[in-house]
Amino acid sequence: MDILIGITILLVYQLVGESMVLLLEWPVPGPVVGMLLLFLTLLAKGRIGAQLLSTANGLLSHLSLLFVPAGVGVLVHIDMIADEWLPILTALILSTLVTLALTALVMKWIHHFTSQEGKTHGRR
Amino acid sequence: MAADEFSSIWVYLSATPLLGLTLTLVAYISAYALYRRSEYNPFLNPVAVSVALLILLLLGTGTRYDDYFAGAQFVHFLLGPATVALAVPLYQQLTRLRALLLPIIVSLTTGICVAATSAVIIARLLGARPATLLSLAPKSVTAPVAMGIAERIGGLPSLTAVLVVTTGIIGAVVGFKIFAILGITDDSIKGIAMGVTSHGIGTARAFQISSEAGAFSGLAMALSAMASALLLPWLMSILGFTQ
Numbered sequence: 001m002d003i004l005i006g007i008t009i010l011l012v013y014q015l016v017g018e019s020m021v022l023l024l025e026w027p028v029p030g031p032v033v034g035m036l037l038l039f040l041t042l043l044a045k046g047r048i049g050a051q052l053l054s055t056a057n058g059l060l061s062h063l064s065l066l067f068v069p070a071g072v073g074v075l076v077h078i079d080m081i082a083d084e085w086l087p088i089l090t091a092l093i094l095s096t097l098v099t100l101a102l103t104a105l106v107m108k109w110i111h112h113f114t115s116q117e118g119k120t121h122g123r124r
Numbered sequence: 125m126a127a128d129e130f131s132s133i134w135v136y137l138s139a140t141p142l143l144g145l146t147l148t149l150v151a152y153i154s155a156y157a158l159y160r161r162s163e164y165n166p167f168l169n170p171v172a173v174s175v176a177l178l179i180l181l182l183l184g185t186g187t188r189y190d191d192y193f194a195g196a197q198f199v200h201f202l203l204g205p206a207t208v209a210l211a212v213p214l215y216q217q218l219t220r221l222r223a224l225l226l227p228i229i230v231s232l233t234t235g236i237c238v239a240a241t242s243a244v245i246i247a248r249l250l251g252a253r254p255a256t257l258l259s260l261a262p263k264s265v266t267a268p269v270a271m272g273i274a275e276r277i278g279g280l281p282s283l284t285a286v287l288v289v290t291t292g293i294i295g296a297v298v299g300f301k302i303f304a305i306l307g308i309t310d311d312s313i314k315g316i317a318m319g320v321t322s323h324g325i326g327t328a329r330a331f332q333i334s335s336e337a338g339a340f341s342g343l344a345m346a347l348s349a350m351a352s353a354l355l356l357p358w359l360m361s362i363l364g365f366t367q
Contacts (some may be wrong), residue, residue: 010205017208028353031207035346037137038211048212056209059202060342064302064328065152066203067292068268069196070285071175072265075182076191077283080256087250091260092287095243096294096321097302099264102238103306104317111313114226 007057012037138187144195151177157343164332166297171289171325203268206324210346220312220336221343228316232344235320236352238262254365257280257284259283260361262352263291266323271347273356277366288323295322315340320348 017034021106026033029098042048081088137143155173162168168215182192193200214221249340259279262270267288274284276354295318303314311334318326319341327345331338360366 007205010208012210012273013211014204016188021160023299027276027357028350029207029269030205031135031268032346032349032353035211035214036350038219039207039214040210042215043218048215049335053212056212059209059331060213060327061331063324064169065148065206065207066199067207067267067289067325068152068174068178069128069193069200071171071194071289072178072182072191072196072283074175074178074286075298077280083285084252084256086205087247087252088256088287090249090250091193091243091252092291093265093294094246095239096262097298098242099235099239099321100295100299100317100354103231103320104303104313106307106315107227107316108308108310110227110230111310114254 002051003055003058005051006053006058009049009052010034010038010055013041020041125320132184134163134187138185141195144192145198146195146197147178147181147192148169148174148196151181153298166300166329166346169293169296169325169329171296172293175289186221202355203266207266207268207346207349211343212317213342217336217339217343218273220340224312228344228347231316232320232347232351233269233355235344236264236348236355237359240352240356241363244360244363254278256282256283258360260287261365262356263287264321264348265352265356266345266349270323273353277357277360289325292322292325294324299326299329302334312340314341318342318344319344323348 001111013034014031017032020033021028021030108109129143151174152170153168155177158173159165159168159170176191182189196225200340209263226367231272243260243263244257247257255278258277260276261277261279262284264272265288267285268331270284270288271281299318299322300314303317308314314333315337323345326337330341
């Protein structure tokens, strides 16, 4: 019963999200709006219900399974990918390395800088 | 004789959703068991292994992707509710999120712009076609959102889905090695970088390191999904890739 309630909550928020996107012609996908609305609801309520918590954890712990059908879709584009595999693979690998490194370093620097500043302010 | 019977049963079953759905689950459970037995060797990423198993099976039996997807769509559908469910880890990390708000916003914006721009520019230098470039742009964004973005800027949503999954796998394989080389020790930083680069697959990997890395990765993926939907169409038009 818990999972049933949990999944219903998630679907209702997704449905409301999708409807808002359609009605207001927002350039954002429906599930993202649903997530934002659920987040705001949790902020307002101040706690997470047990049913929602166990369902969300269950769904997120096997998140990688959900990407499998889309991944098998490589079959549909096999010709295009065979044609352009070198630029595609090079772009994916280099871009992934650069993004991982830059994001981590920028966050480290700013975190370092702001916490240093915090300490200086604290001493004054 | 036996082979004939097998192929006629296969033809009958592949016309129903039961086969695609069951194969997806069996392939994933097997791939995950292998992954666990290898003590989580990142090169045996369960998404990569199950996708490879299923492709070999479909090619070997001559089953069309559409017939497979008729069953697999039930798994694919759950990406929507799973995206909504990201609000839960987001809420659980609220205090840390507040404390790290500025570093997160700046590094997230950097990550989103670098991910899209670097991929598109590298692919263009190597001679990829415009449709491929536009399908590459949202490759670091979680699948359902990336497909929506690709559609809007003139890419191919189904190609984007494949590129998104591949990016996820690459990030999951190399991510924590990069952090070790760069001397990144903070799990919140590792999580943010994983989530913004490798979305859900990176998040699944980050949860294996610690629940803090996983929550921050989920947070970065969720925020990036929202920000990318707004930023990327604009970024691609500034760079001159769309009108």
